[in-house]
Amino acid sequence: MTTAPATRSDRDDEFLADWSVHSGFGAVEGTNGVDRQAASAADGQQRRWFAELLEEHGFTVHRDAIGNQFGMLELVPGAPYVLTGSHMDSQPTAGRFDGAYGVMSSAHACFAVADELRADPSKAKYNLAVVNWFNEEGSRFKPSMMGSNVFTGKTELETALATSDPHGVTVAEALDAIGERGDFTAPEIAAYAEIHVQQGRSMEEDGVTIGLVNATWAAHKYEFRVTGKQAHSGSTLMSDRRDALLGAARLVVAARDLVEEFDAGALHTACGELNVYPNSPVVVASEVGLLLDLRSASAEVIAAAHDSLMTTVAKVREEVGVEIDIVAEHSWEQNPYSEDGVELARSAAEDLGLASARVMTVAGHDSTNMKDSVPTVMLFVPSVGGVSHSLQEFTKDEDLVSGLHHLTEVVRRLAGG
Ligand code: GLV
Ligand code: MN
Ligand code: MN
Ligand code: MN
Numbered sequence: 001m002t003t004a005p006a007t008r009s010d011r012d013d014e015f016l017a018d019w020s021v022h023s024g025f026g027a028v029e030g031t032n033g034v035d036r037q038a039a040s041a042a043d044g045q046q047r048r049w050f051a052e053l054l055e056e057h058g059f060t061v062h063r064d065a066i067g068n069q070f071g072m073l074e075l076v077p078g079a080p081y082v083l084t085g086s087h088m089d090s091q092p093t094a095g096r097f098d099g100a101y102g103v104m105s106s107a108h109a110c111f112a113v114a115d116e117l118r119a120d121p122s123k124a125k126y127n128l129a130v131v132n133w134f135n136e137e138g139s140r141f142k143p144s145m146m147g148s149n150v151f152t153g154k155t156e157l158e159t160a161l162a163t164s165d166p167h168g169v170t171v172a173e174a175l176d177a178i179g180e181r182g183d184f185t186a187p188e189i190a191a192y193a194e195i196h197v198q199q200g201r202s203m204e205e206d207g208v209t210i211g212l213v214n215a216t217w218a219a220h221k222y223e224f225r226v227t228g229k230q231a232h233s234g235s236t237l238m239s240d241r242r243d244a245l246l247g248a249a250r251l252v253v254a255a256r257d258l259v260e261e262f263d264a265g266a267l268h269t270a271c272g273e274l275n276v277y278p279n280s281p282v283v284v285a286s287e288v289g290l291l292l293d294l295r296s297a298s299a300e301v302i303a304a305a306h307d308s309l310m311t312t313v314a315k316v317r318e319e320v321g322v323e324i325d326i327v328a329e330h331s332w333e334q335n336p337y338s339e340d341g342v343e344l345a346r347s348a349a350e351d352l353g354l355a356s357a358r359v360m361t362v363a364g365h366d367s368t369n370m371k372d373s374v375p376t377v378m379l380f381v382p383s384v385g386g387v388s389h390s391l392q393e394f395t396k397d398e399d400l401v402s403g404l405h406h407l408t409e410v411v412r413r414l415a416g417g
Contacts, residue, residue, distance in 0.1 A: 012401045015108040018053065019400070022046060022088075022104055023096040033391030034096045038089040038135035038146075039067065039171070044178030046088055050103070050132060057111045059130065063182030065157055066150040067134035067175045070186060071107065074127045075117050080190035081129040082415045083374075084109060084407070087136030087147070087366060094137075095393020097197045097383070101400060103132045105195055109408040113415055126190045126415045133366045134175075140165045141174075142223065142291075143330035148366035151186070152373045166275065191341075191414045192370040195379040195407045197395050199363050201386030209402050210349045210356040211380030212342045217268075217362045218302050218334035220294045224251065224313075227323040230278070230286035241284055245276055247322035248288035254312040255292050258305055267305055268295040268362070289327075295362060299334050332368055341377040348409040354402055363388075377410055379403065 026034040026042030036042045047069055051061040054071035062070045072081065086102025110128045117124040133151075138144030141163045149155035161172040175181035198204075203211050228244035255269040275289035294309070296302050313324050342358065349356035359380060361368075367378040381403035384394040 008401065011108070011112055012404065015105070015401070015404055016397060018108070019101070019104050022049070022100060025049065026090065027096075028093060028391060031391040032096065033094055033393065034090050035092050035094065036088065036090040037092060037140040038137065039140070039174035039178055039180065041178070043089055044180065047132065047178065047180055050088070050107070054107060054130060057107075058114065059110075062184035063180050064151070064184045064186065065181065066147050066160055066171075067180045067182075068147040068151060069132040069134075069180065070184060071110075071130040072127070073110065073114055073129070075114070075121065075124045076127055079126050080188040081127045081186075082191050082193070082411060083129045083131055083186075083189045084193040084411055085131030085133065085366075086194050086196055087133045089135055089137050091137050091139045091389050093391050094389055095197075095387070095391065097393055097395050098199065098388055099136055099196065101197060101381075101395065101403070102195045103130070105400070105404045105407050106130050106193070108404055109411045112408050113411045116412070117415065123416045128411070128415055129186070129189075135171070136366055141171050142328065143221065145364055145366055145369055146171070148369040152369045154369060189374045191375045191377070192367065193377040193379070193407065193410050193414060194365060194367040194370070195381065195403050196365055197383045197388065197393070198359070198380040199383055199386065199388035201383065202359060203357070203380060203382040204384065204386065206357060207355060208357045208359075209354045209381065209399060210345070210406050211359040212345045212349070212356050213337055213361050213367070213378035213380060214339075214342045214358045215297075215336045215360045216332065216334065216364070216368050217295050217297045217360060218299055218332060219364055220302050220306060220331040221329065222292045222326055223328040224248075224290045224292060225325045225327050226251070226288045226290060227325070228284065228286055228321070231284040233282050233284045236284060242321040243284050244288045244322055245285040247316050247320040247324060248274060248276075248290045250316045250320060251290060251292060251312070251324075254309065254316070258294075258308055261308060262301055262305070266296055266298060266301050269293065269305070297334055297360060302334075332364060337367070337371050337378055338375050341375055344413055345377050345379055345406070345410055348413060349406055352405055352409055354406055377414070379407060379410070
């Protein structure tokens with residue numbers, strides 16, 4: 001089934017206009033991408049603009065203690081809220097769609113449903129809320145999904161607030177600097193919905209407009225510290241060296257080799273970040289901080305990959321003469337999204353004439369956390385070429401608009417009971 005092109009309404013044009021303004025916050029010159037890391041100045045600017053947009057539509061804006069930004073609209077006094085959103089922070093050089101599309105389309109979906117429910121209050125069962133989760137990316141402050149981790153009780157607030165960026169600035173200080181630390185406690189949430197770009201290419205290849213996310217891959221992330229001995233990189237005898245960068249390099253290669261121990265496609269691995277000290281031309285590194293990720297749809301594969309990685313760590317320690325410590329670990333399970341949510345989204349897509357299919361998410365999202373606490377619907381729209389976490393990330397306007405129509409229908413069904 002192919003999807004008929006959506007007819008563009010005034011509401012769609014308004015959405016695309018707001019989307020275009022929003023994409024300017026943290027825009028990387030000469031590209032279509034953004035640099036809007038958590039609690040950066042650009043993050044603060046877009047948050048203030050977004051708060052005004054929500055207020056113009058009658059929503060009341062609050063921040064909680066970890067900087068999650070909420071727009072609340074009470075239509076049924078005392079009733080729980082249907083919450084929808086995603087994140088507006090980005091990787092350092094990123095596409096403008098990852099997360100931000102989800103927050104902007106959530107806001108516009110809620111604006112549309114709010115107007116309908118105001119016109120006929122008898123249809124409203126729940127109240128409406130939009131959320132911009134703090135620090136989903138985990139690029140400046142680790143780990144990822146910090147705002148929704150704290151919200152769902154998976155991370156202690158104090159631990160998150162005390163986390164530092166590489167310059168020693170804590171989350172608490174960074175949030176205070178942009179005026180985004182509050183004391184809001186969210187009321188009861190009846191359901192959560194999130195829409196996101198796929199960050200993979202299966203939907204584009206299969207001609208699918210709406211991805212019905214039914215499960216998530218598992219992830220296991222390690223922050224390693226490799227400790228060696230600082231020395232002159234020219235004069236020190238090779239046999240005397242304990243090179244932290246060599247130890248880290250061996251782990252980078254081991255992460256790639258690990259994939260070959262499993263069936264094709266069963267395991268994804270990467271080292272995305274190395275921090276080398278002192279990182280100077282004529283110095284054998286004394287210490288390297290290294291981030292290594294394992295991802296799989298199978299819990300068994302993750303467990304076996306972990307065991308194999310620990311064997312390699314012991315070998316590198318021995319052969320390179322370095323210490324290797326795991327400073328922190330962060331993981332989530334391979335587990336499903338609610339079938340009721342998948343079915344609600346499927347039938348909404350069918351009624352709108354949008355081609356949909358069940359897909360797993362390989363990347364983590366705030367819904368990865370929320371689905372363990374409240375009934376959750378997670379949706380995707382296609383990413384051109386599957387490219388993400390890149391300035392080249394792109395999703396066509398027609399898919400953005402179809403996703404907005406679909407999310408609006410999902411929110412309508414969730415809020416109207
Ligand atoms: C977060 O987006 C992750 O997939 O790590
Ligand atoms: Mn995202
Ligand atoms: Mn991302
Ligand atoms: Mn993500």
